[in-house]
Amino acid sequence: MDSHAPQSPPPPFSPKIEDGFFLGVVLLVSVAFFLVIQPFLAAILWGVIAAILFAPVYRNILAAIPTHQNAAALITLFLILVIVIVPAFVLGAALLQEAAHFYGKIQSGEIDFARLFSQAMASLPEWTRPYLGRIGLSNFDAAQAMLTKGITSSFRMLAAQAFQIGQSAFSFFMALGVMLYLSYFLLRDGEKLSQRIAVAAPLRASQRQALIQQFVIVIRATIKGSLVVAIVQGLIGGIVFWALGIQGALLWGVLMGAFSLLPAIGTAIVWVPVAIFLFASGAIWKAIILVACGVMIIGMVDNVLRPILVGRDTRIPDYVVLITTLGGIELFGFNGIVIGPVIAALFIATWNIFTRMRLTGSGAAG
Template sequence: MKRYTLPQSSFLFLLGLVTLAFFWILLPFSGAVFWGVVFSIVFAPLYAQILNAVGNRPNSAALLSLLVIILMVLMPLAMITASLVDQASGVYLMIESGQIDFGRMFQQVINGLPGWAVTLLDRFELTNMASLQAKLTAAAAQISQTTARYAIDFGRNAFDFLVSTTVMLYLLFFLFRDGRTLAARIKRAVPLASRYKKPLFDNFTTVIRATVKGNVLVAMAQGALGGLIFWLLDVPGPLLWAVIMAFLSLLPAVGAAIIWGPVAIYFLVTGSVWQGVVLAAYGVLVIGLVDNLLRPVLVGKDTKLPDYIVLLSTIGGMALFGLNGFVIGPVIAALFIAAWDLFSNADEFHGE
């Protein structure tokens, strides 16, 4: 084992200290930095094509790449968010005015269930209307308090989001322009042999591209398809439910069904049989098929991760890191598998 001199040990201590201090300084903008890095990796092929098209001028290529991202990603997201807020407000007013009465809807479901199902729910006190009313009242009070708190903090949150987006775009410009140089310096600084560094770095970039590309495309497809069928079946707030299904579809295999499944059951037990049958068939054969076909092709195939690893790492990542976890989880899983593969195949670790 190599022994370091006092000056070398002191320098390594200083190196670790200033590295921790630097990351601590960046912590308030960790989300902006993270998504700046993610976007730079995902859109690197686009930047390379634009760089060739403009005659190898990095500044112009980086600016044009940012413009494409703003037009393709940020502006549509802003318009969807504005429409979502408007539709969510409309749904809230319908709930407040009694047009949407969850108590009545729940009673309709109970009345439409077979006897054995009602008996089963009775054991868990889920058919007791007085108890349910108390729970709904408590939930409504909690939602009102949360809504009021967010309304008070909306201006500050909007300003923080604007600042974070600006920081991300500013950082993204330099990551596009100087990304290869920075990546080369990072690779050179990592204290591993080249035969270890290359597969690890390759896995890192491949998984980020595949995860973002695959999960976002699947989420968009499932959200759009779910919103379309809700609109055709005249379900209130189809855009709101479409966005919720898109977010939930980040959870492989179970996501969008959390929304369309209960709605289909509600239709079936309340007498709207054809709507329930159509929604159930559409959910399984169309929305579910998108997840079953696209996700393994776009995510599992590129990352070479088994489906169950993709599922568990995505759910675990989102539980620990929030929305960022749908990228962080599979990346950690892929690096874990790659590192253990390298270890198991390296002779120097096994005395061979």
């Protein structure tokens, strides 16, 4: 056999195999990249949120100095620090101080929830006793013990959380630095980056546009329509509590702001029990003022501010917001306040696109 005979060329490699292998590499590298940035996912999330919310501010500043993108981004970042970061630090420090002071009063016996509860129950009319028995409050000693134990354990948990925050201060400031650093570049290069992501995403133009639009809408709706309203309601509630001489006004205000994020629960879960206690303890005028402020001012903030900040057409149904917010908090902690509704909005958007595709044929989503 002639060793110099021409050999047949190797069979051509299937493009499908090459494409499949490259797709596997893309997925593998993407998973590895996700694992690398996982410790800073919260910082990345809030960096994206800050860039989305302050993008109009950046564009207005850039319009005034069109050839200085870096300066416009730095000025916007400074505004984020002044408007958001610094007030959040001041509020957090004041809240921790108030919580420690309030907890100290509980430990010293200056604030005795058992005694206050007993006084409130004793001042209730006689005809209320059967109704209290039906809901398990006829045994005053057991109810007092349960209430005192619950409140005391809550403050211990808050103290433990504050201690953990102090221990992880380095990690917190590192994450804050990552958030601000990312916000700077997203403000400056966000439009270019979003265009590159849009081109790379394996979606039709209509699908891509619908998902991006829904993502931006729900971010703005969640922050502007929920957090801003929560801040205003908590601020008003705290001022009302302070004016009425109720101890721990800052704590109550923060609690009202937190509960206002949850539809169907709202601030009433805080001020209604306090108003009932004031009625029962004989502070009738304070209770009337608190109820009036709760209904006419605190409760109306949501109905007045939310449509102005968000608009009525961008709202997710309240029951969806409630379920996804609670589920998001359970899975992701505080960040779930944003992540839960965002996932819900994208879920609704993708199923709307899929439904339109089925109705109009498999070609495109209208």
